[in-house]
Amino acid sequence: MHAEIRHDWALDAIEALFELPFNDLLFRAHCAHRAHFDPNAVQVSTLLSVKTGACPEDCAYCSQSARNDTSLERERLMPVEEVIEAARSARENGATRFCMGAAWRNPTDRNLEKVIEMIEGVKSLGMEACVTLGMLSRAQAERLAEHGLDYYNHNIDTSPEFYGEVISTRTFEDRLETLEHVRDAGINVCSGGILGMGESRRDRASFLRQLANLPRHPESVPINMLVQVPGTPLYGADRLEPLEFVRTVAVARILMPASHVRLSAGRHEMNDETQALCFFAGANSIFYGDRLLTTDNNEENADQRLFDKLGIHPLIPEGCGCGSRETAPAAASAKA
Ligand code: SAM
């Protein structure tokens, strides 16, 4: 029911979804969710910033832009062994995917080789590997694919119409080009954006339309609520109404019924009720661990309690060698 995969969405039709009565929208999204997924399984990833700060880009939301005065200590690319150690600990805590982020406009070929060692280390632990390194050339995407990278995260961030209000140092088209390189190389695409940056509802509809009308939907769609960082131009922006965030998750689920929709950054400031509504609306992935890249995430214990309360269990990917069946959050209560 309502779970057709389409790539020809008109903006007005998406806006009409946003305007449905809340219960009608959530019912429709939840039916689409059930048609494609176990509604009680949530994919669990852990993030690590492997190269922090001093980024030349001017993203108005970001703590890591050299142009934003955010008191963040810049750090060099982490040693491979430390990254693998962090992945091992994430695996012990129940994550099945390890996502490594670097504050680059794009990686140099030399840096890419270091990241490949990290990817190989993560894969050798039986975990899925994801990286987000900025723009990629076709050749770089192919090189990552040769080394078994599972997912590449590259967000379009917002609508093409609002984009210029947020970033000036790279274009919306640059982002689409990187996504095409990743897709053509055969790597799973992870692409979404940020809400609560002062965009309109029409912008939120247009942002989702861009993703839904790609030749193939991203396998993973992170929906971030802006984490307001002091010293960034977006610090102090009007907060988005939580129910509008839930609506956006629901529309993402209807437009991309077979994709994992990630309830991404911003959970730290959401209560359990808002998160529960997001799961009902079709969110089925989270970042787990008490840090995102440079800001705090929910504490692991709080997430375990929430999973327990909602009867949610972590999704274990097919053929996963990570041993997470025994250790993942809420796995203990699921067995009880
Ligand atoms: N530098 C790379 C890039 O921009 O492609 C990779 C890392 S970047 C931090 C990854 C994504 O995190 C951004 O595209 C943005 O969507 C999200 N992000 C960054 N700062 C955020 C914030 N303060 N609140 C919410 N999401 C944020």
Ligand code: DTB
């Ligand atoms: C995504 O969409 N969100 C993550 C991940 N992809 C790389 C990053 C969130 C960053 C939140 C702010 C911070 O911790 O710096």
Ligand code: SF4
């Ligand atoms: Fe740099 Fe990525 Fe932050 Fe933009 S989002 S400033 S590209 S680290």
